Amino acid sequence: MVEYLIDRHSGLSPYLQIVEQTKRALRLGVLLPGDQLPTAREVVEATAINPNTVLKAYRELEREGLVDSRRGVGTFVRRSLAKPQTAADSALRAELAAWMLRAREAGLEREDAAALISDALDSGFPETTTGGP
Amino acid sequence: MVEYLIDRHSGLSPYLQIVEQTKRALRLGVLLPGDQLPTAREVVEATAINPNTVLKAYRELEREGLVDSRRGVGTFVRRSLAKPQTAADSALRAELAAWMLRAREAGLEREDAAALISDALDSGFPETTTGGP
Amino acid sequence: MVEYLIDRHSGLSPYLQIVEQTKRALRLGVLLPGDQLPTAREVVEATAINPNTVLKAYRELEREGLVDSRRGVGTFVRRSLAKPQTAADSALRAELAAWMLRAREAGLEREDAAALISDALDSGFPETTTGGP
Amino acid sequence: MVEYLIDRHSGLSPYLQIVEQTKRALRLGVLLPGDQLPTAREVVEATAINPNTVLKAYRELEREGLVDSRRGVGTFVRRSLAKPQTAADSALRAELAAWMLRAREAGLEREDAAALISDALDSGFPETTTGGP
DNA sequence: GTGGTCTAGACCACA
DNA sequence: GTGGTCTAGACCACA
Numbered sequence: 001m002v003e004y005l006i007d008r009h010s011g012l013s014p015y016l017q018i019v020e021q022t023k024r025a026l027r028l029g030v031l032l033p034g035d036q037l038p039t040a041r042e043v044v045e046a047t048a049i050n051p052n053t054v055l056k057a058y059r060e061l062e063r064e065g066l067v068d069s070r071r072g073v074g075t076f077v078r079r080s081l082a083k084p085q086t087a088a089d090s091a092l093r094a095e096l097a098a099w100m101l102r103a104r105e106a107g108l109e110r111e112d113a114a115a116l117i118s119d120a121l122d123s124g125f126p127e128t129t130t131g132g133p
Numbered sequence: 134m135v136e137y138l139i140d141r142h143s144g145l146s147p148y149l150q151i152v153e154q155t156k157r158a159l160r161l162g163v164l165l166p167g168d169q170l171p172t173a174r175e176v177v178e179a180t181a182i183n184p185n186t187v188l189k190a191y192r193e194l195e196r197e198g199l200v201d202s203r204r205g206v207g208t209f210v211r212r213s214l215a216k217p218q219t220a221a222d223s224a225l226r227a228e229l230a231a232w233m234l235r236a237r238e239a240g241l242e243r244e245d246a247a248a249l250i251s252d253a254l255d256s257g258f259p260e261t262t263t264g265g266p
Numbered sequence: 267m268v269e270y271l272i273d274r275h276s277g278l279s280p281y282l283q284i285v286e287q288t289k290r291a292l293r294l295g296v297l298l299p300g301d302q303l304p305t306a307r308e309v310v311e312a313t314a315i316n317p318n319t320v321l322k323a324y325r326e327l328e329r330e331g332l333v334d335s336r337r338g339v340g341t342f343v344r345r346s347l348a349k350p351q352t353a354a355d356s357a358l359r360a361e362l363a364a365w366m367l368r369a370r371e372a373g374l375e376r377e378d379a380a381a382l383i384s385d386a387l388d389s390g391f392p393e394t395t396t397g398g399p
Numbered sequence: 400m401v402e403y404l405i406d407r408h409s410g411l412s413p414y415l416q417i418v419e420q421t422k423r424a425l426r427l428g429v430l431l432p433g434d435q436l437p438t439a440r441e442v443v444e445a446t447a448i449n450p451n452t453v454l455k456a457y458r459e460l461e462r463e464g465l466v467d468s469r470r471g472v473g474t475f476v477r478r479s480l481a482k483p484q485t486a487a488d489s490a491l492r493a494e495l496a497a498w499m500l501r502a503r504e505a506g507l508e509r510e511d512a513a514a515l516i517s518d519a520l521d522s523g524f525p526e527t528t529t530g531g532p
Numbered sequence: 533g534t535g536g537t538c539t540a541g542a543c544c545a546c547a
Numbered sequence: 548g549t550g551g552t553c554t555a556g557a558c559c560a561c562a
């Protein structure tokens with residue numbers, strides 16, 4: 001079962017945090033087709049946010065075709081975003097974990113590592129310009 | 134000179150994007166003490182956001198002691214956040230760049246790589262629970 | 267409930283006056299954890315300043331970790347700054363009140379007393395030079 | 400000779416800080432009729448503010464009849480604001496100094512003392528409401 | 533209903 | 548010219 005962690009000071013709205021965390025779980029294969037997302041009630045109890053906020057996030061995921069909401073039943077994963085190369089035992093994952101260790105041993109803090117990573121990500125995977133209206 | 138890239142669809146408010154990008158440049162050593170940030174006017178020309186939004190970001194950075202605003206003169210970096218281990222020619226950077234290459238060759242997209250990275254970052258550098266002081 | 271008094275001729279910006287008065291109430295134990303600050307609307311009605319100005323002050327207090335803003339709910343004190351020695355029935359308070367009386371009886375005006383006090387405060391609690399980090 | 404201390408983060412504009420500090424010196428008898436204020440050039444060298452800012456402060460003091468500016472000569476105190484009761488060897492001063500000591504020994508910090516003082520000052524010398532337009 | 537962000541524009545302080 | 552503050556008003560996120 002996924003567990004959402006809402007950071008009220010991150011600057012990202014709670015509903016977007018739920019969307020992001022769900023997509024991340026889909027990409028990592030933590031959530032697979034048929035899996036049930038936590039009910040709004042469960043999320044409310046775990047995170048102290050408003051049920052409407054959860055429902056808004058689920059609606060957005062449904063809009064993108066990632067989940068299916070069945071009234072009175074629950075919300076279920078419709079399709080996976082996982083790729084075999086990102087499996088839990090993949091080499092890419094192991095290498096990243098090792099890098100984190102080295103970064104930590106070198107005395108970096110989370111924010112330092114995050115800065116390096118963002119920079120490398122932007123170089124390695126340039127964002128496609130979204131372009132005008 | 135730093136150049137800000139504002140993504141209006143990221144869910145992060147423009148002023149926070151400026152704050153984040155500035156901090157990242159400070160951590161990467163791209164901005165060093167004494168360097169001048171672009172004036173509000175320059176940012177406005179480059180990004181089409183409102184000058185007040187830029188000033189709000191700069192005020193926030195000043196509040197954190199990272200920059201100094203001098204009326205009629207400009208806004209200047211007060212202290213660096215760079216660490217020698219994150220220098221442009223550091224091993225940690227080179228390793229990350231290599232990882233990005235392998236990820237790309239393995240057929241991952243930016244979002245896949247980002248998901249793996251977020252996961253690894255959270256494992257390698259667990260977020261300190263905020264909670265009160 | 268705290269009541270803000272805005273002096274438009276003090277030279278201090280309204281939002282800083284709200285910040286200062288709130289901190290003072292926190293130090294005096296007038297505001298305690300869990301207490302709600304007046305809503306922007308209430309402050310507007312009482313002081314005739316703009317709601318955005320109030321929100322700016324509250325944001326600043328939140329940034330310092332002193333209050334928590336919850337959308338649609340209100341803004342609440344997060345931690346106290348009160349010390350037992352400054353309680354309403356403390357000796358230190360009583361002595362100050364007595365001093366004010368004597369000053370007044372000696373024919374001093376508010377500004378005279380304020381000048382003596384600033385001078386004594388600077389001698390008794392030298393300001394720490396700010397300087398770098 | 401008076402020495403101005405400009406705090407760029409106090410929220411009070413530099414020219415008002417000069418005005419305030421000058422008046423305080425006049426009330427404390429540190430500046431007496433005939434005394435010369437530092438020249439703009441001297442203040443600039445000591446505080447790194449713009450000469451125009453100093454001149455604006457001196458103009459304001461002149462407007463209030465406290466000093467006289469003589470072109471090419473300097474700015475001189477015209478009348479004192481000191482009262483015998485606030486002399487350096489007055490009982491009121493000694494009592495305040497003793498209070499500061501006790502506050503400090505009780506473990507208060509400058510900001511705590513300042514909060515107590517502001518509160519006592521407001522009770523002892525209620526501000527006269529300035530009233531409408 | 534309550535707070536958060538942004539914009540446009542005004543006015544001021546400072547250099 | 549550059550930054551700082553404020554206002555009025557719009558629109559959104561959340562409860």
